[in-house]
Every structure is written in structure tokens, then in C-alpha cells.
Amino acid sequence: AQSVTQLDSQVPVFEEAPVELRCNYSSSVSVYLFWYVQYPNQGLQLLLKYLSGSTLVKGINGFEAEFNKSQTSFHLRKPSVHISDTAEYFCAVSDPGNTGKLIFGQGTTLQVKP
């Protein structure tokens, strides 16, 4: 069975600073990996996904993530954050062999301070 661990529940950072949100997963089979962002009282929006191929994935809003199979990680990074990036971020894993059910991590609150 798959599982996802987001190591940081909250990440405070100053505006224009770089940020990394950590995600580790556990799975016995190949997986697809996703990062979603959730703004208050809204649904989830896909930031980026890793299906196969290049391990460095670029997403929307200047975010990118790197798939590291040996470390079973999929950390999310942005070189310079904005106040508008303040939100909840969820890492998720999907077993490509099933119906696409997603297993979510606990979420990381990114707090960007001026």
C-alpha cells in the first residue's frame, strides 16, 4: 500500500526567498506523483505531476519538483515566493494500476511573510 509523508506541517518564509516543501512516499510499485495547492475554502488545483521521463518537473506559478526514486522523494521548490503563494500544499501518490485513487499527505501550510 502506498503512503505519503509531508515532513513539515508549516513552513514560514519571507517574500522573495526560496522555499522547499518536502514529500516522501512509500510504494511497492511504480507510482505517479502530484502536488496540489489549496487556497482557503476552495478545491485543489494541480501544480505539477510526475508520470515518467525527466525527473525534474516544472509546473505552474514557477514551481518545480524533482522525483528521486532512490530516496523516494518528490520535493517541491520555488526559487522566489510571493505573498500570493500562501496556501496549503498537498503531495499525493497514485498507483497507475488502479482507478487512479490518490493518497494524500498531511499537507504543508506555506506562510509567506512580507
Add this chain to the structure above:
Amino acid sequence: GAVVSQHPSRVICKSGTSVKIECRSLDFQATTMFWYRQFPKQSLMLMATSNEGSKATYEQGVEKDKFLINHASLTLSTLTVTSAHPEDSSFYICSASGNSGGGNEQFFGPGTRLTVL
């Protein structure tokens, strides 16, 4: 990108009543829809998976008689919370997966805030 809508966005009901939440895929055919529940400051908990024309598959611990799911067409799934109680108050989010996008990508609705008095 693919668009998923939910209706209503907010609902307040009295204890003991039933509430129906609709989830629609607006521009693609959703072969599979998922229903999640999210408590404040917590992650999404998958409640059930529904495929068009078949019975929903519920996650362990989710009462199927309390949370009725119907996926009657490729663009509509409904979640009915029967005999709602205050502990059912939560943020309910649906998602849809279909031919649009790859890698089993799910497209999420904006969520429905249910408050049971």
C-alpha cells in the same frame, strides 16, 4: 484544463435532514469520480470511488448507507448525506478522472461546506 463544478457551495441544514451535493464535469466525460471529506486544517480523506453506471466503492470506515453516492452519467455524480448530524459537518470535495488529461489526473471541484445544526 478540465472543469469540475459542485453545487451547492455551502449548505446549512437541520439535524435529521438529508442533503444532496452534486458534482459535474463540465467539459469532459468522467469515467471515475471521487468523493473526499476534509476537516479543518487536515488533509483530504477519500470516502468513496464511483464509476459511471456501477456501485460506488467505499473506503473502510465510511458508512455506505449514510453517504449515498450515485454516478448516473459520465458528467454527474451525487453525494447524499442522509439523516445528517452535527458530526457530519465538514468540507466535501469531489474530483473527476476521465479522458481529459493523462496519468490518472484528477480534477477537483471547488468543494461544498456542509453545516448541520
